Amino acid sequence: MILRCVVLTLLWFAPLSYALQVGDPLPNFARPGLLHSDTLRTENLKGRVLYIDFWASWCGPCRVSLPAMDVLFREFQSQGFTVVAVNLDKNENEAQAFLKAHPVSYPLVKDDGSLPKRLGVVGMPTGFLVDHTGLVRAVHEGFRKGDERKLRTQIVRLLEEARQQKSRQ
């Protein structure tokens, strides 16, 4: 009886959310655009190396990560790399003001908090690097100057993997 009570108590307090980890497949999602009304669907990006970045205008490190990811996006876009930045601002105007100061060229979508909860985001910003098969290959929490060098190495490796697989087929 006591054991049953303990198990029930533990189940009651167990977290319901599930954190996406390295090796897990990225679940498909569709979110409306932040600056345009077009809905972005990740299933349309299959075969590309993705960086799903969760950010907000009030997040200090995002001031570093957004421009840094823009540089990487411009460099590798033609080779099959895409950044999808998911904005989590409550006030959309603040996000738009931020983007005026830090313009980026990759797709931006907005979310009400359900997506980071679903993927188990633990800090801001958090980025999920996804390979061409749709598997999460790295989770990047926070962002400091110089992190883009590490990300660049990972992106180059994943793009090379994608190229090699394509040439084998």
Add this chain to the structure above:
Amino acid sequence: MRILSLATVIFLLSACSVTRVDPWDRQYLARPEMAWDPDGSSATYRAHVYFSKEASNGGASAGGGGCGCN
């Protein structure tokens, strides 16, 4: 009786919770007016004046000679 007390304890424990603020819900907490010291320079200046004046008493820490020179 034991079951009743156990159930009561579990019920009371379920009332003890700390609401977790998710990282994406910290927008209002991140505002400057929510900081303990919104202005770092003025906070440092105030702290310096305080420990210089109160240094004989230990200032903001346990020790101090009263010179206010650090």
